[in-house]
Amino acid sequence: MAASLAVDGAVAALLVWIAREDGLRFRISNRLVLALALGFPAACLIRGQASLVVPHSLFALAALAVLFVGFAAGICGGGDAKLLATALLWIGPEGTLVFAVLLLPAVLAYALGARLGLLPARCEGRRMRIPLGPCIAVAWIGVIGLTRLLR
Numbered sequence: 631m632a633a634s635l636a637v638d639g640a641v642a643a644l645l646v647w648i649a650r651e652d653g654l655r656f657r658i659s660n661r662l663v664l665a666l667a668l669g670f671p672a673a674c675l676i677r678g679q680a681s682l683v684v685p686h687s688l689f690a691l692a693a694l695a696v697l698f699v700g701f702a703a704g705i706c707g708g709g710d711a712k713l714l715a716t717a718l719l720w721i722g723p724e725g726t727l728v729f730a731v732l733l734l735p736a737v738l739a740y741a742l743g744a745r746l747g748l749l750p751a752r753c754e755g756r757r758m759r760i761p762l763g764p765c766i767a768v769a770w771i772g773v774i775g776l777t778r779l780l781r
Contacts, residue, residue, distance in 0.1 A: 637673045638774050641666065641720070645767035648713065652763025653750055658709025667716045682722060690719035710762040717770045725773055733769035740765050 644662055652658050671683050697711035706714075721729050737760075744751035744760050752759045 633676045635778075637669075637676055638778065641669070641673075642771050642774060645770055649764040649767035652709070652761040656707075656750075656752065656759075656761050658707075658713050658763050660709075660712070663709070663712045663716050667719060670716075670719050673720075686719050686722040689723050690715050693718045706762060710766070713763060713766050717766055721770070721773055725777070728776060729769050729773050732772040733765060736765040736768040737762070 644666060648658055648662050670686070671680075674680050674683050694711065694715035697706065697715055700706045701708050701711045717729065718726060740749055740760050741758070743749035744758060750761070
C-alpha cells in the first residue's frame with residue numbers, strides 16, 4: 631500500500647512539473663514522458679497488476695496512432711499526443727471514460743482562462759492554441775485521486 635502511494639505521488643509530481651513546463655514554454659519534455667511510460671510496467675509489478683501491462687500497452691499504442699493523425703492534422707501538438715497516450719497507458723480502457731469526463735472541463739476552463747488573459751495561450755491568426763499538458767495533468771491526477779478514494 632505504501633509503495634503504491636509512493637508511485638502515485640511520484641507520478642503526480644512529474645505531472646505537476648510537466649504541466650508547469652508546458653504552461654510556461656509550450657513544450658512537453660520527451661524525457662519526462664518516457665520516464666512515465668517506462669515507469670508503468672514497474673508500477674504494475676509493485677502493485678501486483680502485471681497482467682495489465684500488455685492490454686494497457688496495446689490500448690495506448692492504438693491511441694497514439696490516432697493521436698499522431700491529430701498531430702499531422704494540426705489538432706494537437708506532438709508532446710500533447712505523447713503525454714495523452716502515456717496517460718491512457720496508465721489509466722487503461724477501464725478508466726478512460728472517467729479521464730475524459732475530467733479532461734473536458736479542464737480544457738474548457740483553461741480555454742476560458744486563456745480567453746480572459748489569465749492563462750498563457752498562443753494566437754495563430756484567428757486561432758488560439760492552449761497547452762494541453764496542464765489539462766491532461768489535472769485530469770490524470772483526478773483519476774489517481776478518484777482511484778485511491780474508491781479502493
